[in-house]
Amino acid sequence: MGWKTLDDMDLNGKRVLVRVDINVPVVDGTVTDATRVQRIVPTVRYILAAGGKPILLAHFGRPGGERRESLSLKQLVPTLENAFEAQVLFAADCVGSEAELAAEALQPGQVLLLENTRFHAAETKNDPDLAAGMARLGDIYCNDAFSAAHRAHSSTEAIARLLPSCAGRLMQAELEALEGALGAPKRPVTAVVGGAKVSTKLELLGNLIDKVDYLVIGGGMANTFLVAKDINVGKSLAETAMKDTAADILTKADKTGCKIVLPRDIVVAEKFEANAPHQVLPSDQCPDNSMILDAGPESVAEITEVFAQSHTLIWNGPLGAFELEPFDTATNAAALKAAALTRSGQLVSVAGGGDTVAALNASGAAHDFSYISTAGGAFLEWMEGKTLPGVAALEH
Incomplete structure (x- = not known):
């Protein structure tokens, strides 16, 4: 296969933009099934252990390009901190000055969660300008969201062409399992x-x-x-x-x-x-x-x-x-x-x-x-x- 994994990247001191799928069910502000969060833990912990700084890109629900508080990723911070056993900071956008300042201030051992990518209507249009704004936040792009890989969106497709890119542990496991089952x-x-x-x-x-x-x-x-x-x-x-x-x-x-x-x-x-x-x-x-x-x-x-x-x-x-x-x-x-x-x-x-x-x-x-x-x-x-x-x- 022609894609790289985390093992192929020098992560030390690098900000790693990680596209994850944490589109989990939430009832009254409480996550009722954290399975998807658990599946990304190996990737995040590996990046932290290698001296990298994980910055998480994710969608949540279908806000249709509008900012809706009920679909803010901020409510997932406690669940993520519990899963990663690390401090998770939050930026109220996935592009722009606030996100850039948060990314620059990120310290080793911390994780940064960016706001719902689909608050931007351009995300689902695979907009190159939105992808460029996201790319400014990191040094390396890591896609760990196989479940969103069939969508050509700014955070899954366009951004991968702007930064050195690799598959996260979950994406790697999915691709290797499927290649083994159908490829050879x-x-x-x-x-x-x-x-x-x-x-x-x-x-x-x-x-x-x-x-x-x-x-x-x-x-x-x-x-x-x-x-x-x-x-x-x-x-x-x-x-x-x-x-x-x-x-x-x-x-x-x-x-x-x-x-x-x-x-x-x-x-x-x-x-x-x-x-x-x-x-x-x-x-x-x-x-x-x-x-x-x-x-x-x-x-x-x-x-x-x-x-x-x-x-x-x-x-x-x-x-x-x-x-x-x-x-x-x-x-x-x-x-x-x-x-x-x-x-x-x-x-x-x-x-x-x-x-x-x-x-x-x-x-x-x-x-x-x-x-x-x-x-x-x-x-x-x-x-x-x-x-x-x-x-x-x-x-x-």
Whole structure:
């Protein structure tokens, strides 16, 4: 890969502009989930230990280019200080004289947090002047926000072309995990793609067919593929308008030698609610008044057998209505099998996407996966084979 890491930079005495993702949930001024903050701790601590002075660039919410106190990053200072175990100073803008004075006054061992980059409408337009204003604050640019790397913004793309640039520890880990899973993986490679709609993951499926040996399709997406095979899915969530597209994907998979795994048996219920009365049936016997809410035990057995034959697994999306018990059974069982194989060293497992992370956490399997990406859109676009502007800019 053509990008540098923190190990390639002389940080001593340097002001390091670090683009981070600390877009965390806040209720009544209190951070309710500090996961994203914890993920940037290794980068910040490394810079401090190397004698550098970290200056954090970040967005928060969607202020639409307006200054809104409810979306000020100032409220995150206590959480950041607790995570970094260092003093965190705050500047009320990310460019301009106040930010420049704060950057100049920064002492070794301190961290400077700049105000929400999206208080400037120019940020999302990748404005070069805004980027130049940010660049004046530092000597080195470090991007540690893979989750924002699919956006060409001033703080993710334009600025990287103005300063010596590198990837932070989180960005580095994301890129190495994804490169290992899709760039040069150990075969056989299996991808699990679930979720509601085929239409939102068309490019993903098209890219994966050429790159993986097995493609496990679950969730509402699987129903659309069953429809493409002229199987009745009753009241199930399915995109009947995508029937021909799904059929084309099945045909292309045959030509490339990619084996598509669809449910052999299904768990059906008449109501979409937790613990609704349900039954297990062959996948082609869904009653007209029922909906498919999960894959059945035969399907799980096939999926886990595929996992056992694989060396690399990429996972995006649940296999059923995982938010409702007991329709989380297939997702949980498959996740725990993947976790066990990873633990034993047989499998490299990489997962990402909001629902995926939630499902794997709920199953208790998450901590045994090789890598779990907290990046939603960026993770998907990478899997789709797209160039991410924030990554490409580091390769200049």
